[in-house]
Amino acid sequence: MGCMAHTGMNNRSGKSSISSVVFHKLPAAETLYMESTARIQKDSLNSFMEFQVWDFPGQIDIFNNPSYSFDLDAIFGEVGALIWVIDALDDYSDSLNRLNMTAMHLSRSYPHITIEVLVHKIDSLTDDYRSEILKDVELRTLDELSDMGYENMPISFHLTSIYDHSIFEAFSKVIQKLIPRLGQLEAMLTSLCRTCRFEKAYLFDVNTKIYIASDSTPEDTTSYVICSDYVDVIIDLTEVYGSWARSAEWRNRLEGEPFSQPLEEQVGCEWAESVMVLSDSQRPIMLREVDRFLALVAIMKEGSYDKMAQINMNVDVVVKGLTEFFEITRAGEKSRVGLQDMVVGPQN
Amino acid sequence: QLKKVKKQKVLLMGKSGSGKSSMRSIIFSNYVAKDTRRLGATIDIDLSHVKFLGNLTLNLWDCGGQEAFMENYLSQQRSHVFSNVGVLIYVFDIKSGEWERDLSTYVNIISALVQYSRDAQVFVLIHKMDLVARNHRETDFEAAVTAVKRKTAEACAIVRRLRLDTTTTDPSSSSSQTTLTSPHQQQQQQQPNSSSETTTTQELDIDVQYFATSIWDQSLYKAWASIIHDLVPNLPIIETQLASLGQAIDADEILLFERTSFLVVSKWTSQEGDNNPYGDRFERMSNILKAWKHTCSSFTGTPRNAEQFSDFEYRMGTSFSMFVTKFTTNTFILVCLPPGEARFNSAKLNVAAARPWFKYLDGPVVQPTGM
Ligand SMILES: Nc1nc2c(ncn2[C@@H]2O[C@H](COP(=O)(O)OP(=O)(O)OP(=O)(O)O)[C@@H](O)[C@H]2O)c(=O)[nH]1
Ligand SMILES: Nc1nc2c(ncn2[C@@H]2O[C@H](COP(=O)(O)OP(=O)(O)O)[C@@H](O)[C@H]2O)c(=O)[nH]1
Ligand SMILES: [Mg+2]
Structure with missing residues (x-):
């Protein structure tokens, strides 16, 4: 049964590119110079939870391979999601057949695994054409599975490209399914939005720009884009002005007259904290670091800039709650992302 | 004392497709790099007035770089284009397949500039550096600069000779294009002249600043900040x-x-x-x-x-x-x-x-x- 295999012909669907762009910040244009994956690659991620990413080359059929014998339980037993990449610019019939076989196999042996289909490389396509392809892939997959007697499989479809935010948004949705007690996180953010009159709040994994939770208002790509770009701006500013050591004299002078206090006591917050006001509507956007990996980013209502002091107090409370949440979660589990067409998941 | 409004004529030149309009659109019209793919070739000269800080106006002459236009700038429109120039920005496409030809066009442009606007500042941008592999960027840039420097000297020599030889002839009617073809000859002529006419020679030396640029990174801002830096009043x-x-x-x-x-x-x-x-x-x-x-x-x-x-x-x-x-x-x-x-x-x-x-x-x- 073919699962990890993609198709022999259509190898270059973009798996390695996706992995490099999302997890290693490679600029999208530079994936053009990457070499094709010829073997299984495993990668550990420095992120808010422990992740492993596996990249399986398309031509290897791991369910049915005479020369390799894979320990399927070792791979799939711990995996939470299989990400299947389809090249939208190529003939994907073969890939769909393999996808279906894989789905059936997983459904029998590893029913806890969700399947995430990325209809990829859509950057050059018009909106109409994008939705047409998405519909085609969805219909053909679901019809065939249903013909074979598989209904209600945990399978989702996403339109993606490494040249815009869509790949990060799709990954966000995939990762969110794997977060234990996600509802609790969302509830914290929803309640923050209510008390502080925020329009939208996201919790970002800073290194990947994946958002691991948001409040319960409907998804909105434009809000995600501005918040995720805000994270980028802050990372860039931090690199230029915050990544080099100041001299001892500098510190001594600052801790002397007129403040006569250690710097630690002169600052209001030990973590990164930022706010910016949009000119058109006077809506502020704020960012607050939660820990080394996570940042809270929120779009606020018009005119809230004057109430920042009070808002920061509320944010502090939520940040404390989030920190506790993740201390518990981290102690409890490790997560593992495989990527074969990519596999993602928490380990039990 | 505070100076009042200053107008500066800024010429943007270089061969077609080298990236002139792209840079201008990014710097002054807030395009992002990606948007420039939609730009068509500039027809003749695209003139824009950019108000900078309220007391400086940049008259930007974005000169379409197709050959026919270039020839026209050098002949019929010569005095119109090259008079009263404050700044010339000359753009080379590092990945151009016709480097020699680009250089000889450059010589013609510089000669015309020196002839009509001797005090103009010149900035040479070696552009599209993103297309060069990272580890070759420095050496490729240096090589390009060396070549352009040599050509700049050549252009100065031509004008110098024109001045010395034909003070009576109208310079625009003398065919500078034809004299360009033999750089060796010009260099030889340069030596005897430089000893006898030191003052003229020095006056004609132009100072060029070189930048490696790409619209895909911050290098563009470095070059343009230097360009406007000397123009800002006060x-x-x-x-x-x-x-x-x-x-x-x-x-x-x-x-x-x-x-x-x-x-x-x-x-x-x-x-x-x-x-x-x-x-x-x-x-x-x-x-x-x-x-x-x-x-x-x-x-x-x-x-x-x-x-x-x-x-x-x-x-x-x-x-x-x-x-x-x-x-x-x-x-x-x-x-x-x-x-x-x-x-x-x-x-x-x-x-x-x-x-x-x-x-x-x-x-x-x-x-x-x-x-
Ligand atoms: N890779 C790369 N492409 C660039 C760069 N700058 C511009 N381009 C591309 O080059 C093409 C031509 O750019 P233009 O700005 O229209 O060229 P131009 O010099 O104005 O050409 P003319 O108007 O015909 O003289 C566009 O598709 C740009 O996207 C760069 O730094 N790197
Ligand atoms: N246009 C476009 N090209 C992409 C995209 N993602 C990847 N590619 C290109 O597809 C090619 C193959 O990608 P690669 O990651 O090596 O495929 P793999 O063999 O599945 O790992 C590379 O040249 C990438 O630059 C995308 O979203 N849009
Ligand atoms: Mg142009």
């Missing part, structure tokens, strides 16, 4: 006042940006700030804030050239604080400070209070007779 006064402000608020760095282009107009750095290892941070800040402006414009749906954000504050624990805010009508200011809540708040107040010192950035000095 710069010494601005610099002095920025330094006083910096000392007064105990800042580590202050950058002053022009509001539309976000080019750095002036900057001040404290002694401690000088230890910052990121030598490219000024153009990086322009690039980051410009990209951010673009994101905001997509979000708010307001035009790209509109003002997008006002107060931007960032406090990075015990490491540093900074804010970016609208300063005068035509400028934004970035202030980087040591950490500390009280220091931050008082700096914000003081910067607001200092606005009037910089008022004249926004327009010509008010004359009793009016504008």
